Amino acid sequence: MSAILAQADYPALMSAPTLFHYLVVSAFMFGLGLVGFLTRRNLIIMFLCTELMFQAAGLALVAFSRFHLNHTGETFVIFVLTVAAAEAAMALALVVLLFRRKETLDAERWEEMRG
Amino acid sequence: MGPLINPWLLYGLCAVGAAGVALALPRRGVSPQVVGAGVGGAGLLGVFAALGVSNAAHLPNLHFYLFSAIALGSALRVITHPRPVYAALFFVLTILASCGLYIVLGAEFMGFALVIVYAGAILITYLFVIMLATQAPTADRVDALSEYDRVSREPLVATIVGFLMVGALTGMMARGVGTIPAPAPGADPRAGLLMMLPGKVERELRERALIGRDDVILTASDGLPAMDLAARTVRVGSPGGAEQRTAPIPADVRVSNVEGLAFELIANHPGAIEIAGVILLMAMLGAVVLARKKVDLDEHERPAAFGPGGGHP
Numbered sequence: 167m168s169a170i171l172a173q174a175d176y177p178a179l180m181s182a183p184t185l186f187h188y189l190v191v192s193a194f195m196f197g198l199g200l201v202g203f204l205t206r207r208n209l210i211i212m213f214l215c216t217e218l219m220f221q222a223a224g225l226a227l228v229a230f231s232r233f234h235l236n237h238t239g240e241t242f243v244i245f246v247l248t249v250a251a252a253e254a255a256m257a258l259a260l261v262v263l264l265f266r267r268k269e270t271l272d273a274e275r276w277e278e279m280r281g
Numbered sequence: 282m283g284p285l286i287n288p289w290l291l292y293g294l295c296a297v298g299a300a301g302v303a304l305a306l307p308r309r310g311v312s313p314q315v316v317g318a319g320v321g322g323a324g325l326l327g328v329f330a331a332l333g334v335s336n337a338a339h340l341p342n343l344h345f346y347l348f349s350a351i352a353l354g355s356a357l358r359v360i361t362h363p364r365p366v367y368a369a370l371f372f373v374l375t376i377l378a379s380c381g382l383y384i385v386l387g388a389e390f391m392g393f394a395l396v397i398v399y400a401g402a403i404l405i406t407y408l409f410v411i412m413l414a415t416q417a418p419t420a421d422r423v424d425a426l427s428e429y430d431r432v433s434r435e436p437l438v439a440t441i442v443g444f445l446m447v448g449a450l451t452g453m454m455a456r457g458v459g460t461i462p463a464p465a466p467g468a469d470p471r472a473g474l475l476m477m478l479p480g481k482v483e484r485e486l487r488e489r490a491l492i493g494r495d496d497v498i499l500t501a502s503d504g505l506p507a508m509d510l511a512a513r514t515v516r517v518g519s520p521g522g523a524e525q526r527t528a529p530i531p532a533d534v535r536v537s538n539v540e541g542l543a544f545e546l547i548a549n550h551p552g553a554i555e556i557a558g559v560i561l562l563m564a565m566l567g568a569v570v571l572a573r574k575k576v577d578l579d580e581h582e583r584p585a586a587f588g589p590g591g592g593h594p
Contacts, residue, residue, distance in 0.1 A: 183345040186286075186458045188382070190328060190451050191349040195356050195375075197447035198302065202360030204439035205306055207429040210411050211360075211368055217403070218356055218372065221379055224395075232386040235464045235471065237538075237545035240391050241553070244546070247398050248557040252564030254403045258410045259571035265414040266576040272429035 188229035196222035209264065209271045213257045220250045286331050288452045294331070295451065298324030299444035305361045306436040314361060318354075325353055344385050352378035363430045365411045369404055376400045390539045472510060474536040474544055479506035482515060485534045492517045492528055499525060 199218030206212055224243045231239025261271070268275050301321025305314045329346055355374040362368040376399045383392035415427075433439075475482065479498045486492045496517045501507040507516035513532070518525035536544075546554060 184458075185461070186454060187345060187349075188386070189454050189458060191353065191382070193447050193450045193454070194298070194325070194328075194353055196450075197443045198353070198356045198360055200446065201302055201306075201439050201443035204442065205433040205436050206360060207432070207434050208365055208427075210365055210407065210414065211430075214368060214372055214407060215360060217399075218359060218375065221375060221399075224391075225379055225382060228383055228386050228388045228391060232388065233461070233463065237471070237542045238549075240388050240542055241545050241550055243388075243391050244394070245553065245557055247394065248560055251398065251403055252560050254406055255564045255568040256571070258406055259568040261410060261414065263571055263574065263576055267578060269578065270427070270429070271414055272427070274429070274434070 185229055185233045189226055192222045192226040192229070195219075195225065207273050209261050209273050210258075212273060213254070213261070216253070217250060220246050286328075286455050288455060290331055291328070291452055291455060292448045294324050294327040295444050295448035296324075297321075297327065298447075299440050300324075302357065302360075302444070303436050303440040305357060306433045306440070307361060307363045307431055308436060309432050317361075318357060321357055322350075322354065325350065344381065348378045348381035348385065351375075352382065363426050365415060365430065366408065369407050369411060372407075373400045373404050376404070388538060390542050471536050471541050474541060475510055475530075475534070476505060476508055477544065478536065478540065479508070481540075482506075482508070482530060482534060485531070486515070486517070486528060489531065491531075495519060 196219050199215045199222060202215035202218065203212050206215065224246045227239040227242045227246070229239075231237060231242075264276065265271060298321050301317045301319070301324055304317025304320060306317070307314070329350075352375050355371040355378065358371040359368045359375065362371060376395060380392040380395050383389070383395065483492075483498050487494065487496075497520050499507045499516045499518050501516075508530070509515070510530075513530040514527050515530055516525055517528045
């Protein structure tokens with residue numbers, strides 16, 4: 167535990183992994199969320215994949231916050247959490263409505279809604 | 282400062298990762314998920330190894346690599362697992378690994394808030410809806426799952442699109458991130474916040490017996506606590522100010538993550554908190570309105586659900 171917390175001492179530069187390491191992890195997580203959103207056909211999993219993309223954005227924000235030694239990025243993560251919670255409430259209410267209508271979660275059953 | 286990693290190497294490793302993800306996505310017939318996960322993991326390992334070599338002057342941080350491997354591996358499982366409940370549980374694992382990364386980054390408050398809000402609240406809501414809206418499988422077999430969970434839509438095209446974006450993004454960042462100026466060493470702008478926390482300094486000094494039980498931090502002529510943060514000293518004395526002396530502030534007395542975040546939120550972004558509250562209130566109202574709405578089955582679905590006679594009794 168002390169090894170982890172020792173890094174919370176805010177040294178001048180980010181210790182071993184640089185900012186780029188975190189951004190790479192964040193980009194890969196975002197890419198996985200994007201691929202999942204495009205490929206999965208279950209409505210709930212599609213929304214779960216948007217949460218994955220939110221996570222990736224949050225990780226990049228915290229890494230930038232740490233890099234610049236201020237807390238602005240972390241406050242933005244609070245709003246990512248807020249938007250994610252609001253989105254989960256609304257999206258899941260919509261999913262329940264759609265499920266009651268067609269008894270299925272298949273996104274392709276709603277093809278007639280294409281604009 | 283040049284690119285942190287050779288761009289062509291990065292693009293190649295992105296392609297390897299894309300091939301792994303494309304193989305791991307669920308599809309009709311035999312889906313080579315294990316092979317796909319192995320190939321994707323090899324791509325991730327390659328990226329980490331290349332980054333570690335380019336950064337050999339520093340000690341490798343095992344926690345970072347461990348947590349990010351767990352996060353990305355379980356993120357892959359979220360998008361490939363045919364069962365929605367397991368996908369949601371793997372997402373919880375992604376959240377926990379992200380929390381680990383946040384703690385490595387020194388953002389303890391956000392890490393724990395992530396566990397409480399995401400893993401504790403949002404994911405439980407997801408699980409509820411998944412259990413409400415999924416037919417219970419009759420046997421513990423993959424075949425019992427709905428067709429839309431077992432077969433993914435356009436796995437190849439989607440993976441190519443997604444990983445083209447990841448390759449472009451990471452390649453661009455590899456060139457750009459190295460040129461972002463880091464803050465000057467030793468100049469932590471957050472250290473000044475200690476001036477706002479005389480009570481904390483006083484408590485810490487008292488616990489270490491550096492000042493007497495009745496001593497307090499004196500107030501300077503400008504109304505601020507008489508602290509010299511450059512020299513890390515503080516003027517203390519008896520409450521009346523009769524006897525004064527200078528006490529050192531120990532090096533490990535500093536503004537914690539929670540205190541810094543609180544000052545940032547309340548002092549610099551007070552309007553944003555209000556907006557977040559309004560967003561949450563609107564979402565709650567919207568969810569209540571949506572959930573109360575009475576919905577009938579589609580005309581096309583009725584015969585299927587209620588037999589040829591159709592309709593509600």
